[in-house]
Amino acid sequence: MSYFIYHRLGASERDPPSTIFPLLLDELEEDLDDEEHTSVSVIHETEWTLGFYGAGHVTYENVEEDDGPRHMRGVSREKAIELMQALANGELEAIETEPWQPGY
Secondary structure: OOEEEEOOOOOEEEOOOOOHHHHHHHHHHOOOOOOOOOOEEEEEOOOEEEEEEHHHEEEEEEOOOOEEEEEEOOOOHHHHHHHHHHHHOOOHHHHHOOOOEEOO
């Protein structure tokens, strides 16, 4: 299975090692005055996407299938990394069991 990550300033990488996930979250703490670049994301080859924002806000959606969006707030750093790893591994069923709320 393949996945991509998108950094806060728009750069992308295909199939990076999972050790990058904590560093990806660290980007959300840089330049907090920048209101344009506020998220990082992990996208599975099936187009399922997890978007991560400050304060533990996470979104989950599949734009290609018009499925979503859903969100959770207050997600811990550890849980965010777990979600990233699950998506990278294609464990979509596990992600679906999370307590997602409708919308962004």
